[in-house]
Amino acid sequence: MTLSRLLERLLHTLPVLFGVSLIVFLMITLTPGDPVEIMLADSRATPEQAAQLRADLGLDRPLAQRFLVFLGNAVTGDFGISFFHRRPVWDVIAERLPATIELTLVAILLAIAVAIPLGVVAAVKRDSAIDRALTALSLFGVSLPGFWFGILLILLFAVQWSVFPVGGRTDFDLEVARVTGFLLLDSLLAGRPDAFLAGLRHLALPAITLGLPTAALLARVVRSAMAEVLTSDYVLFAEAKGLSRRRVLLRHALKNALIPVVTVAAIETGSLLGGNMIVETVFGWPGLGRLVVESIFARNYPLVQAAVLLYAVTYVMLNFTADLLYTALNPKVRL
């Protein structure tokens, strides 16, 4: 793909992002409930003080003007002050974001690592007992609600057998200097294998809960893509050339079967990043998802707006990345 083509694709994402920011802005603003009243709920503020706060926060200005201000600031990376934390929104988000990214990445990698072998086996042993069992299992995996499955895992592995911790990101007595915000990375940087292992143990249950539906979905995508590819002429031709079974399956078939899988995996990563509120809440994971849930209840507009916009940007960018990967895997769409 040429650079100009790349830029063109990037430019195409702008209208989407503008649309998203408009919707986000309108949705939260038009929802009933006054942030000033909520913020001042417990204090004995006079109406004048409330009006003053409203003016300070810019909430007294016309809607269109507020949107333009929001947009202008957003472009420069300024999402305002979190009503709640009384700190810049971006600082609050940046503090929580690494925990969410870490959890999501581990979950998606886990899902891919499980889904590809299972999907390949199911496709190769098509219509066998294994295939049917895997299909049933993946239906089960897709349909399990995360909050239920997460609690079940906690009950079994944390409460009953004490194999994994109940929640949180690490043990209380294990503090590692924060450098990147990614706990696994930071503990390695600090040369603390104990903290790294503790981090992994805390990641296990939430990552499994978050990754399970994705693993199930991806396994089905891998299976159907692989099954289709296996009936193709080029697989027959590759076998006729005398290549080993392994090479035919893992090189000729899998490379083509992964093309749709990459797209789904990238989109799923976006969904997981933006959709882990439940898992973060169940496991007390100090990530963005929980922050957003708290902020919605508190009508902390600037933070919700920034977070949703961040979700949208991430989603669009991951789609863009999926396109790039798709191009790398499939020479036919190389432009």
Added chain:
Amino acid sequence: MRATDDRGAEGRGELNRPRQPNAPLLRVRGLRTVFPTRRGPVVAADGVDLEIAAGEALGVVGESGSGKSVTFLSVLGLLRPPGRIEGGEILFDGRDLRRLPMRELRALRGRQMALAMQDALSALNPAFTIGQQLIETLEAHGLAKDARVQAAALLTRVGIPSAAERLDDYPHQFSGGMRQRAMIAISLAARPRLLVADEPTTALDVTLRAQVLDLLDELREQDGLALALITHDLAVVAERCPRVMVMYAGQVVESGPTAEVVVRPRHPYTRGLLESLPRLEDPDRPLHPIPGQVPDLARLDAGCRFRNRCSMAVAACAGPTPLVDLGDGRASRCLRAVEVTP
């Protein structure tokens, strides 16, 4: 002189042992390939016998579903499940391929017997370059010394200009005719002794078809390549294959020297095929399509499978109709073989 030539062209490992003189390279006896279906087993190849010698070309003619492709996929051990071989012998250079372990059969594929397919666009993997697909074939058979040079030479041989530069092209960057020739180059990369060409020219225009067929003729003459040319086009067979085998509904219905079969068919189905062909020298001749349809392969009886479409059918056709040797290398399944052509 000829003998030393043969030896030179056959420096190829474990199968390079003296063969019995006149023994065919491929000899199939009573091949029975079955596909279980919901409506019962379908015998896609039913008692097929055939022989191909080195340097020989056998034309295999029949409409879709006649069992011609299934027969040769069985030979190559490439049947897709649930299809399986239930009976018969497949002797390649004296060895029964049905008894070979999978690993040894795999080593023969590409190296001793190769497959060329109808549609190169779907036979070539879109995700790999032509060069990669050529070279991996060489590698699979331990021939990868100077692989790129060899690969370029192979492409040049099939008539692809500036071959060395085109090795890094992907299949979709080739034109249709070049792609077809590149695929044949890949099939022939490890210099197999038998090429099964399944409709290799159907997707090509007349000029390209002639080029590809010329190439196959040349390989047959120079390298002693044995060729099984599977096609539904009797005209191609008449032009290129000294011997022909006509299949119908899973069975061989007629076989013999092409020149004679075409002039004096000994089976009504062959005659039907010939009558449905347009002829250049007699463009006003009416064409006669064969009436009726191929019988349901899951619901066959012991009788002749063509009798429901045959104008010569008699009561006895409902009984067994074995393939009968008529002498002079000809055979037919028709009870009234001698009456087919007056």
